[in-house]
Amino acid sequence: MDFVEIFQRLGVALAIGLLVGCERGWQERDEPSGGRTAGIRTFALSGLLGGLSGYLQTLTGPVMPTALLLLFGTAFVIFRRREAKEEGDYGVTTVVAAFVVFALGAMAVVGDLRLVAAGAVVTTALLAAKRSMHRFLQLLTWLEIRAALILLAMTLVALPLLPNETVDPWNVLDPFDLWLLTITIAAISFVGYVAIRVAGPSRGILFAGAAGGLVSSTALTLSFARFATKAPESARRLASGAAIAGALSLIRVLVIAGALAWSLLIPLAIALVPSTLVLVGASLMVIRGDDGKKGAPDLRLENPFELGEVLRFGALLGAVMLASKLLVERVGQTMLFVVAAVSGLMDVDAITLSTARLTGTAVDVTTAVAAILIAVVVNLLTKAVLAFTAGGKGPYAITLALATLASIAAGALAYFTLGSLVPASWLQPTD
Structure with missing residues (x-):
């Protein structure tokens, strides 16, 4: 290590302390000088x-650095204890942060600077997120914590023990892959669930619709429909939120399909992007800037990490995968359209996952794209019908139905006019 590199690494150690110190100093900025x-x-x-x-470790070995750490820690703890007695605050976060800064400073000289920089940023972010994390903990219920713990145990403990090969006579169901896909979808849904739980529906109907679209656009559509019957004056704004949820569900389909089978991304985007834009445009036209005047209704969405919910989706995914593979092999690729239509009545994620996994092997890209789009159309129409069923023939159902039909029309027009322009090379399956 040359002289210049030593200075650079010591500079990084100093910068780490300054970064964390800025956050700690800002949190206690109202304290008088010398009062912290x-x-x-x-x-x-x-x-x-x-x-x-x-640096001393490279010259003298570990004895001197260890002695410095002990002296530093002892002095810091003593002063923090005196401060705690005066203020009645017995938190040890500042003490732990000081030890982390010391350790990161040492690593900056003898370790990988990329790891050190990442550790400094993460440490500062955790310290700065105190209020948000505490608020999140206050919102959590014991049932949510228990569900998350059970699923973490089943994923991190049980998943490695599951056989990573097919176990059925038809060579379709792989327990390891099936459970991994199920947990992945639940995690995506959980993002929206957490957003609603943390921010609350008071952030507005569009926010609630966007977050609810990640959890379950069908459940959100029903929830808004029931509220629309109790608050008719909000019916059109609620329909705009349901339209946003539908738009997020289309983006979700595109991301899931593209992640599993890259060759599906562009053909699906040709249809789904115009449909999404129409739903978003219709929502913004309806809302007309007054979403912030009234909050969204209290949403009763089920925790996507609840064990029962995950197992039900896993069973549905397994059934769709099995039916798709058997019908395609024994009857023909067109039978995938039937499975897609039936599956779309309940859920679009399962058929998207199943079809994407079959792409390039049992079915070609064109058939896979058509099957996923059929499921999407059926799912959109199902939500429009549910809006009429739960919300009556009022402004909510009519507005959502019109936006849905316009979205389907835009997607179909783009698919049948621009789909033929996609180069054949783009439709080839890729590894």
Whole structure:
């Protein structure tokens, strides 16, 4: 290690302390000078001290750095204890942060700078997210924590134990892949669920619709339909939220299909992107800028990580995969259209996953694209029918139905006019 590199690495150690110190100092910015254990200067010097201890290790071995760490830790704990007694605050976050800064400073000299930089950013982000994390914990229920723990155990503990090969006579169902796909979809849905739980529906109907589209656009459509019967004056704005949920569900289909079979991305985008834009445009036209005046209704969406929900989707996915493979092999590729139509009545994710996995082997790209689009159309129409069933023949159902029909028409027009322009090479399956 030459002289210039030593200076650079010590500079990184100092920068780490300054970064964390800025956050700590800002959190306690109203405290008088000398009224807190550590601020920006103390953390900056802690990082530099860690860097110097790392450099000393290269010269004297581990004894001197260890002694410095013990002295530093003892002094820091003593001063923090005195501060805690005066203020009645016995949190140890600042103490832990100081040790982390010292350790990162040492690593900056003797370790990989990329890892050190990442650790500094993550540390600062965790410290800055105190209020958001506490608010999130207050919103969590025991049932949600239990469900997440069960599924984490089943994924991290049970998943490696599952056979990673097909176990059925038809060579279709692989328990490892089936469970992995199921958990992945649940995780995507959980993102929207957390967004609604943390931000709340008070952020507005469009926000609730977008987040609900990641959880379940069908459930959100029903929830909004029931609320529209109780608040007719909000019916059109609720329809705009349901349209946004439908648009997010189309983007979700595109992402899932493209991730599993890259050759599906462009052909599907030709139809789904115009459909999505129409739904978003219709929603924005209806909302007319007054979404912020009234919040969305309280959404009763089920936790996507609830074990029962995950197992039901896993069973549906397994059934769709089995039916798709058997019918395609024994009857022909066109039978995939029937499976897609039936599956679209309940869920579009299962048929999207199943079809994407068959692309390039049992079915060609053109057939796969058509099957997924059939499921999407059936699913969109099903939600429009449910809006009439649950919300009556009022503005909510009519507005959503018109937006849905316009979306389907735009997608069909783009698919049949522009689909033929896609180069044949783009329709070839890729590894």
